[in-house]
Amino acid sequence: MEIKFSHDVDNVLKEAKKQNKPVLLDFSAAPM
Amino acid sequence: MWPDERVVRFVNENFLPARVHVKDDADAFQRYGEKYNAHWTPTVLELDPNGEEQWRTEGFLPLDDFLGQLMLGRAQMDFKQGKWAEAEKRFREIVEKLPKADAAAEALYWTGVSKYKASHDPAALKETAKAFTTRYKDSSWAKKASIWA
Numbered sequence: 001m002e003i004k005f006s007h008d009v010d011n012v013l014k015e016a017k018k019q020n021k022p023v024l025l026d027f028s029a030a031p032m
Numbered sequence: 033m034w035p036d037e038r039v040v041r042f043v044n045e046n047f048l049p050a051r052v053h054v055k056d057d058a059d060a061f062q063r064y065g066e067k068y069n070a071h072w073t074p075t076v077l078e079l080d081p082n083g084e085e086q087w088r089t090e091g092f093l094p095l096d097d098f099l100g101q102l103m104l105g106r107a108q109m110d111f112k113q114g115k116w117a118e119a120e121k122r123f124r125e126i127v128e129k130l131p132k133a134d135a136a137a138e139a140l141y142w143t144g145v146s147k148y149k150a151s152h153d154p155a156a157l158k159e160t161a162k163a164f165t166t167r168y169k170d171s172s173w174a175k176k177a178s179i180w181a
Contacts (some may be wrong), residue, residue, distance in 0.1 A: 001041070002034075002035065003034055003039075003040050003043050003044060003049050005049045005050060006050045006051070007050070007052065007057055008059075009052060009061070009064055011084045011138055012048050012130070013047055013154075015173070016048050016081045016082075017050070017079070017081055017082060021047065021081055022078060022080055022086075022106070023046070023047055023048050023049075023050060023077075023080075024043055024047035024048070024049045024050070024076065024077070025050050025064065025076070025079055026051040026075075026076050026080075027052055027054070027064070027065065027070045027072075027073050027076070028050075028052070028053050028054065028074055030053075032056055
């Protein structure tokens, strides 16, 4: 089980509006 | 903290998750860092469906405190939209599930406020002030609620 973070923030913001769902935006420096 | 099952479930149920990495997404990190005034990591923003920031968690936190902040932010989003019953349920869940987290005292305060907003019954605030006489007595939220006693 994991969180599938998208790196396409523009697209996530568009989808959020379409789905009326909040966004969690993580500014990270953790190893990927 | 991200691999924790409770955090994963909460995020997947409540948000569309996005990440910008300081090195691997350097351009996006700068662009969105400027847009949202986020210049340090870790910074986690909770945005409403219109992309407006509603809650911010900056810096590392132990697991329960981190989850508590995420839950607090989501509850505040409902509160700001006037969804009093949903907000109350979300705030109460923090107090019940994460009673030792930093967010718990604040959540208890807002549980009472949400209940009052829905009912306009001052008893909701009085009950909350009473609850603070036995829990989180030394918190700033207990001081804030003391006026309702």
